[in-house]
Amino acid sequence: MASNKPLPFVFGQKSTNDxxxxxxxxxxxxxxxxxxxxxxxxTLQAGEFRCNHISRDTPGKPGEGEVxxxxxxxxxxxxxxxxxxxxxxxxxxxxESKKSDNQxxxxxxxxxxxxxxxxxxxxxHLRFDxxxxxxxxxxxxxxxxxxxxxxxxxxxxQPWVGEWRQRILNVDKSHWVESLCDSGYYEKxxxxxxELGDLKDFADVLEWIASxxxxxxxxxxxxPRVSTFAEEWFHDLTDPPxxxxxxxxxxxxxxxxxxxxxxxxxxxxxxxKSMDLYCRSGSLVCSAAILGSVIQSLARAKxxxxxxxxxxxxxxxxxxxxxxxxxxxxxxxxxxxxxxxLSRLQHPTVDMSPKLTDMHKRHCSxxxxxxxxxxxxx
Numbered sequence: 001m002a003s004n005k006p007l008p009f010v011f012g013q014k015s016t017n018d019x020x021x022x023x024x025x026x027x028x029x030x031x032x033x034x035x036x037x038x039x040x041x042x043t044l045q046a047g048e049f050r051c052n053h054i055s056r057d058t059p060g061k062p063g064e065g066e067v068x069x070x071x072x073x074x075x076x077x078x079x080x081x082x083x084x085x086x087x088x089x090x091x092x093x094x095x096e097s098k099k100s101d102n103q104x105x106x107x108x109x110x111x112x113x114x115x116x117x118x119x120x121x122x123x124x125h126l127r128f129d130x131x132x133x134x135x136x137x138x139x140x141x142x143x144x145x146x147x148x149x150x151x152x153x154x155x156x157x158q159p160w161v162g163e164w165r166q167r168i169l170n171v172d173k174s175h176w177v178e179s180l181c182d183s184g185y186y187e188k189x190x191x192x193x194x195e196l197g198d199l200k201d202f203a204d205v206l207e208w209i210a211s212x213x214x215x216x217x218x219x220x221x222x223x224p225r226v227s228t229f230a231e232e233w234f235h236d237l238t239d240p241p242x243x244x245x246x247x248x249x250x251x252x253x254x255x256x257x258x259x260x261x262x263x264x265x266x267x268x269x270x271x272x273k274s275m276d277l278y279c280r281s282g283s284l285v286c287s288a289a290i291l292g293s294v295i296q297s298l299a300r301a302k303x304x305x306x307x308x309x310x311x312x313x314x315x316x317x318x319x320x321x322x323x324x325x326x327x328x329x330x331x332x333x334x335x336x337x338x339x340x341x342l343s344r345l346q347h348p349t350v351d352m353s354p355k356l357t358d359m360h361k362r363h364c365s366x367x368x369x370x371x372x373x374x375x376x377x378x
Contacts, residue, residue: 033071036121042076042090042098043106044121045069046114070114072121076105082124083151112150116143123156132160141168142188145195146238154195158372161196165376169201176208181223187237194240197367197374199356206243206354209233210250215313221247224315242357250354254316256309258323261348262298263306269294293329294345301326316352323348 030049047069076098080087089096089107096107109117119140122130135141141164148154157164169189180186186209193202213233214222221233221244234244267273269291298304301322312319324346368374 033073035073037075040073040075045071046109046112046117085151113143154370178224196371197364199364210247211316297326
């Protein structure tokens, strides 16, 4: 059944970026190919064509589009010179190779993002005037770098990497917030850093993810906030090898350190060895009250008894916030009893940096040379 509301725009010769389509429908046919090379005899079809009328869940009713589609007329020789992967795909005797001179040469790339592929094809075919303006969002840059990794084309991004970093990746770490998790911001930024070889950004994003990771009942690494996105980190997104293990181990190491500092503080109070939490007038009643109020405050924060690190399912950032909000009652009337130092209890020092493997460091070093990041970062 056709919708009464206006149909979304269907591209022809214009950019495919951010265009979306739904399921097949007899009323619709794919748009003509975007001509990247007028003399090209190869058509690449990226994504899956979906019409504008039918939703996935309710056939016959209008629905939001889901998968971008684009077809492009290109020069296969130009592709093979640029990408060793495309050379093997087109001329290596695979299914994508040309069958005969009498048949149209079409290659289907259903997993490739159409907008990102258009950007890469423009680079390969030297249509540089169309490149800079096409990459304006983190999502698009993520999709581009997924394809440069797939087709071994990282080196071709060099002329634009500096501009894209300034324009798209300029959100300071101090402004990273949990609400960005809903769009997959951190996983996408992590992948971009991995593909471009930005070791500092790679480590910074891993640190943020690890310090904001909760644990599900089944042991999965969960985002701190969820609305439209799946709850688990890296769900349906390309992730660098080994990062799941790094996030898990970094998170556990931070929590072990924080809970150990709590345990030491409480045990020192119990044994009368605390240098920070004690009544300086020597009142045993006051010292006992301080201990009791610390335990009460921990219980309100669901930290008493102090849990085993492996049983704590909230994030390190949540644990730090709970520790910061711990409060203590000072029953002693003497002023010096109220000058007690709470900093070690509420603000313990902890190293949150992830321990990257030699493989990760070596990969980022190699990619930085290909992408030009090495020259930009000195």
